[in-house]
Amino acid sequence: WAFTSGKRSQKPQIWPSGSKVSQRAGHEKASPIMCMDGSFVIPWTGRSRDEQKAELKTEEFDMLVVGGGATGSGCTWEAATRGLKVAQVEAADFGAGTSSRSTKLIHGGIRYLEQAVFSLDYGIFKLVLEALQERGFMLRSAPYMAKPLPIMIPLYTWWEIPYMFAGAKAYDFVARVFGNAVPPSFFINTAEAMYRFPMLKEDGLKGAMIYYDGQMNDTRMNISLVLTAAQYGACTVNYTKLCDLIKDEQGHICGAVVEDTLNGERYNVKCKGVVNATGVFADSVRQLDNPAAEPVIKPAAGVHVILPDHFSPAETGLIVPKTDDGRVLFFLPWEGTTLAGTTDSSSDITMTPAPTEQEVNFILKESAKYLDKRITRDDVLSAGAGFGGIRPLVKDLSQQNTAKLSRTHAVEATDSGLVSIMGGKWTTYRRMAEDTIDQYLKTNSEVVSHAVGPSVTEHMSLVGADRQGIVCGHKFDRISVTLRNTYNMDKLKAESLTHNYGTRALQVAELCQREPALKSRLHSKYPFIKAEVLFAVDQEYAMTVLDVLCRRTRLAFLDTEAALEATPTVVEMMGDKLGWSEEQRAAETASVKQFMQSMKCGQKQK
DSSP, X not given: OEEOSSOTTSXXXXXXXXXXXXXXXXXXXXXXXXXXXXXXXXXXXXXXHHHHHHHHXXXXXXXXXXXXXXXXXXXXXXXXXXXXXXXXXXXXSTTOSGGXXXXXXXXXXXXXXXXXXXXXXXXHHHHHHHHHHHHHHHHHHSTXXXXXXXXXXXXXXXXXXXXXXXXXXXHHHHHHTTOOSSOOOEXXXXXXXXXXXXXXXXXXXXXXXXXXXXXXXXXXXXXXXXXXXXXXXXXXXXXXXXXXXXXXXXXXXXXXXXXXXXXXXXXXXXXXXXXXXXXXXXHHHHHHHOXXXXXXXXXXXEEEEEEOGGXXXXXXXXXXXXXXXXXXXXXXEETTEEEEEEEEEEOOOOSSOOOBHHHHHXXXXXXXXXXXXXXXXXXXXXXXXXXXXXXXXEOOTTOOOGGGSOOOEEEEEOTTSEEEEXXXXXXXXXXXXXXXXXXXXXXXXXXXXXXXXXXXXXXXXXXXXXXXXXXXTTOTHHHHHHHHHTSOOOHHHHHHHHHHHGGGHHHHHHHXXXXXXXGSBSSTTSOOBTHHHHHHHXXXXXXXXHXXXXXXXXXXXXXXXXXXXXXXXXXXXXXXXXXXOHHHHHHHHHHHHHHHHHTBSOBOOO
C-alpha cells in the first residue's frame, strides 16, 4: 500500500518503508481506501501485461521461471524477495493447469502419517512434518481466503474408535510443534455426528472423529502469489510459451526463446539460468536442455465432481480414508457447492483432464455406502459438472500404484544452469520454492554474482492480507461489514468479495461507486459481480473470458450452465475494455463452449 495520514490530498508514502517492494511497478490509478483510524491508503496497482512484456524483451534477468502455477509463482516470489531480478512466463494463464484443479485442501496428510508409522518410514514422516509447517504458513499468509475446515471421519466399527482417535491425536501432536494453526481433533458420538452431517448413513454408525485441516480457493491463491511477486519487482507475463533454450559457447543457458500465444510473436529473453516449474510438463523442458533426459514424471489424476450444497454442511467436510480399492472418498463444502471425489488414478498428461465414466460411477457407488441419500446423475450439477487434476508425482519405477507414491518434491540441477522442481503439492509450494532457489544459487553461483539474501517468505503474507494492519486490523469481517454498510452490498456479495480479495475487495467496491451497474451479479445464482470482470482485466492480468470465468471467479468450476449464461456479459465487458473485434468476440465465445465440454462428467475412457 501507499498511504496518507488523514487527507486524500497529502503526499503518500510507500509501505513497507525500506523494503524491496517495487515502487516502479505501481502507479496510482486506484481510489484511496479509508482505514480504521480515518487515514487513507492508495492501493498498489501493478503494471500491465504489455509493460511487463516490454521489459521481458529488453532486460537481462538473474533467473527465468517457466511455469505460472503454485510452484512457479512461489519460486518467482521467493526469488524476488531475496533480491534476484526474476522473470516468470506461463504458456497459458496463471494457474490454468493442475493448480486450479486441486481438492482445495491445505493439509499435512493424515493418511501419510499412518503410512509413516506402520512402515517406520522417516522420509514419509518428514514429509508430513514439513507439510504441517507449511499448512500453518498458508493459513497465516492469506487469512481472508485460507481457513481451518473441520473434517469428519465416520466410524462404523468399535475398533476404529481407538485407532482413529490415536491417529488424529498424533496428527495434532506433530502439528503442535509449529503452533496451533487449527483447533485440535475430538471424538463425537452418533447423535452428534448425525447433527453435524445429516446426510450421513446412520445404520451401524458408532461415532466419528473430527480433525482439522485448511481450505482455500486455489486459483485466487495463485493469482495472489503472482501479484505479490510482481509487487516485489518480478516481471510476470502469462500466455508466453517457452519454445527453446539458448546456450553460450560453454553450454550454459544464457537465454530462452518464447512465444506470445495470443498473437504468435516470438522473441528472446536474456537470463542467467532457468527454473523449470512446469508441473506435469517438466520432462518436456528437461528434454529441451538435454534431449536424452529420461522422463521422471508419473501423472496421477485426482477426480472431482460438483454436487449441490445439501450433500455437505456449509462448515464440515467428510472423508473416508480408505475405500474398497484403497483410495480416499471425500465430500467437502466449497463455494456454495459440494466437492466430491476420489484421488489417485493413472492419467495421461493434458491441460483439461475430465472425470471418466468409470471414475464417476465409482464415486456414486462408494457414496451409497456412507450417505443416507443416494447420489444420482441428476444430482450432478450442470448436466455433469466436474473436473480432474493431474499431480506431477516423481516416478519411482518400483511403484506401480500411484496411491503409494510419495508427494515429496525433488529438485534437479544440470551443469547448463537448468533447475527443475518436480513433485510436491499445493500445501508445500513455499518450501518447494525455497529449496529450488537455494539450489539455483548454488548451481548458478558464478553468473549470479551480486549478494542475495536468505529466504524470508516464511514470515510474509500475500496481497490483500492487511500486512501492516492499518485497513482492518487483520479482522476481515470488518471488510465485509464495510462493504455492506458503506458500499450497500448484500451479505453474500460482501462475504464473497472479502473471502476472495481480502482488503482488495474495497478496490472492487470502489469500481461500483463510480458505476453502480457494476454491482450487478454475473449470474443470479452466484455472488460474483460485474466489477470483478473489470478488476480482473485491470489488476489481475485476465486476457480471456475463461481467465475470468474459471480462475478470477470460479463460476465455470461451480456451474457450467451458469457460466455459459454469463458468457455474453463477460465477452461484452472484456471486448469493450480490450478493443476486441467481432471475430475475437466470437472466438472467445467458442472457446468457452469448448472448455465447458471438458467439464462434463462421465466421458468415456479411450
